[in-house]
Amino acid sequence: MNTGRPKGNQKHLDLSARIIIEQHLNNGDSFRSIAIELSKDPSTISKEIRRHSIIRERSADAFAPIPCANNYDSSKPRTNICNVMHMCGDNECRRKCVLCRKFRCSDVCKFYKPRECEKLNKPPYVCNGCSKRTNCLMDKKIYSSKYAQDSYEALRTTSREGINQTPESIQKLDNLLSPLLKKGQSIAHIYASHADEIACSRRTIYSYIDRGIFQARNIDLRRKVVYKQRKRKTTTSLKDRSFRKDRGYKEFLEYIAANKSVYVVEMDTVEGAKGTSPCFLTMFFRNCSLMLMFLLEEQTQKEVTRIFDHLTELLGIELFQKLFEVILTDNGHEFQDRQSLEYSKNDEVRTRIYYCDPNRSDQKGALEKNHEYIRYVLPKGTSFEKMTDKTTLLLLNHINSEKRDSLNGHSPYEVSRLLLDNRLHKALGLAEIPADEVTLIPALIK
Structure with a gap:
């Protein structure tokens, strides 16, 4: 092992380093001395010179042609050893073609082969610093710092194209x-299901789609959208907020800090087209991202209470209390009768309702963001009047079956099977959709 060998610094050479290399070559210095000054390995210097040197050919009308390789013997460097005659077509001529003054061998001889300098086959591989460079008749191989830098930058660019x-x-x-993609699946979901079959990164896939290489186009990517700017600010209502007493967001944080193992469920409603009554009641389990969705005939407290009573009857009071111990919702009028939501028909406490601060939907942001899956299938402005409990469950199962990066490539359904009581899935008819059949576009309902 050569312990005295200079060690490299693992950085690319820049223009200033290449200028130093050119100066040292012109002075006839060794690769080792150049490597020591630049803190590089000598092999790095050698590769740089061989890769980025340039051949400077002599002009065709130069005074003397490049010597022929067939007229050179290293043991007799000054002797003409070529005996070829009559290449010009004059069969009566008695002179060797190499001694002819009428024609150049390079113009008429079929055996002519330009000679290359033997010194270029060994370090420093270029003519920089050669004492015979001025009078040499052969093509010269030169290392130029400017040419080397231009070649490096061009290669760096084209290699990424x-x-x-x-x-x-x-x-x-x-x-x-x-x-x-045309089914509305995300790149993350596809990667989670077919990682072994996709031999490139996600960024590369997005690039291919943007360049039109696939049949799928940018319009098939649901996140390639432009959000409209809000026309006016939302103002805080001055209505009575007594229903929030001791159940605000501050109290919510205090409760979950004291009861860290509790299930937290975020709750909200999703409205249909303006002027229509049907809407969705959505519930979102924070620990596994599972969403529940129920069709309401209208956005009223009576309808929300109906769903709570239905779930209590379907699951039993004990399982309801376990799964929905804490519910965080907004200040919508449909949630303001806290008493009817927290107590069952038999006056048993079934849950605890807490409310976000006014105009702070981000405090239940996980559910708000999860609503975008609904909008992929039912865009904003779409009426829910044709929706049924059956189509609502179909949409819900497709949403919960999409694999997500936030769940390490698993779907909410898969994670919920591990973290929640599976009686919930059976009671509500929750089922997993095969990965390649997940569809999150309007065609799912139509």
């Missing part, structure tokens, strides 16, 4: 991705 795939692999990717 184009498609680093074969036509067959691109077609295979297209056949896999495009049908799933």
